[in-house]
Amino acid sequence: MPRAPLRRILVLDDFGDAAPGSADWSGLPVTFLDRKLDEEDLVARLTAEDADAVVLIRERSAFPASLVRRLPGLRLVVTTGMRNRVLDLDACDAAGIAVCGTPSLASPTVELTWGLILSLARGIPQQELLLRQGAWQQGTGLGLEGATLSIAGLGRIGTGVAAIGRAFGMRLLAWSPNMTAATAEAAGAELVDKETLFRQADILTLHLGLGPATRGIIGAAELALMRPGALLVNTARGPLVDQAALIAALRSGHLGGAAIDTHEPEPMTADDPIRQAPNTLLTPHLGYVTQQNFRLYFEGAVECLRAWNEGIPLPRPLNAAAKA
Known part of the structure; x- marks a missing residue:
């Protein structure tokens, strides 16, 4: 089934303003948020921007079922890395939201x-x-x-x-x-x-x-x-x-x-x-915060976002909706 191109992508919790310079985002309708939002503010911001995709940086913002159910317009979640304990994959599947991961370094x-x-x-x-x-x-x-x-x-x-x-x-x-x-x-x-x-x-x-x-x-x-x-x-x-x-x-x-x-x-x-x-x-959770790792994260995220827009199989799918 053809996919409509993404309307608006939000990259959440980019505290150090690292995402814009870590990958080529050209041609993608992306907004970078440099501070953490609580669930109410996050719903308001995603709704106001008519966002249908988000990029999560590790586990900085939780994406529980309670949040997923309040975002009927969301179609794609990209999480940096291949595991995110605060992202409810089952809730995303139930809502038909595809979830992809990215490469990372230990x-x-x-x-x-x-x-x-x-x-x-x-x-x-x-x-x-x-x-x-x-x-x-x-x-x-x-x-x-x-x-x-x-x-x-x-x-x-x-x-x-x-x-x-x-x-x-x-x-x-x-x-x-x-x-x-x-x-x-x-x-x-x-x-x-x-x-x-x-x-x-x-x-x-x-x-x-x-x-x-x-x-x-x-x-x-x-x-x-x-x-x-x-x-x-x-x-x-x-x-x-x-x-x-x-x-x-x-x-x-x-x-x-x-x-x-x-x-x-x-x-x-x-x-x-x-x-x-x-x-x-x-230290303020610096374990994964290096230039090389962030390039992998965000180049991987851009790869997922472009694959969606091009209608090709999504790389590194993490749930059934991403494999459909």
Whole structure:
């Protein structure tokens, strides 16, 4: 069945104004939004613009069934990457809305994870600040060679993190609810139980997906198992960790520090208590934010949008409506 060309495309949540320069959007009726809208404002904006396509940047804006049902004019959703936990694919199918994904890289998050590990272990932000204030060599850092790196989750990102840990000469432990010994061995890690993962970690890095079974999977009991002074790094999803328990462990001095790239909600609110927690290194969900990854995202999005307008099969379909 022929498709009518798209009337208006909205690219949502382009906080850093990265989308316009990351691909050739010429000839496409596209508008870029540089701030997050709540559901009411999003419905109003899409309706006012008579938009029939949206591009979602990762999981910045949720697209639940409640929103999908209020957008009868929507025909196409493109999400950057191939998974989006806050996009209701079933609701899109029921409404006849096609959903496509884009290529993406795991390496940017691997790289950021190691930037955070090194910064936390060696106190780089604090040392730089103290140096500017006139001090010199305050305290000592944690060397990585021979230290134990505990990795929760060995998907594409966790496996990449493990490879660099091996290069540093670290001892690697790994665990996730469904991990096998073969998976751990292939990454050069030892499969252990959850308790051992926490007890023996000098540095714990999180690379689990977020779902009902993993939300809050790290709470006060798990943090209490960790060695005094151990470090935690989260570039996966903020709600994996009970934030109140994390802040308590930091304030008590039991944890030596935490580096956190992912938060809930995002953008972080001005009064989020993690902002005031001691020994923290906070970044605004930078794991995937690189020039190379954004080119893949938005060139992939443009490919989907042009395929729609040309009436050819949509690349990387994510639901039945996109395959029709």
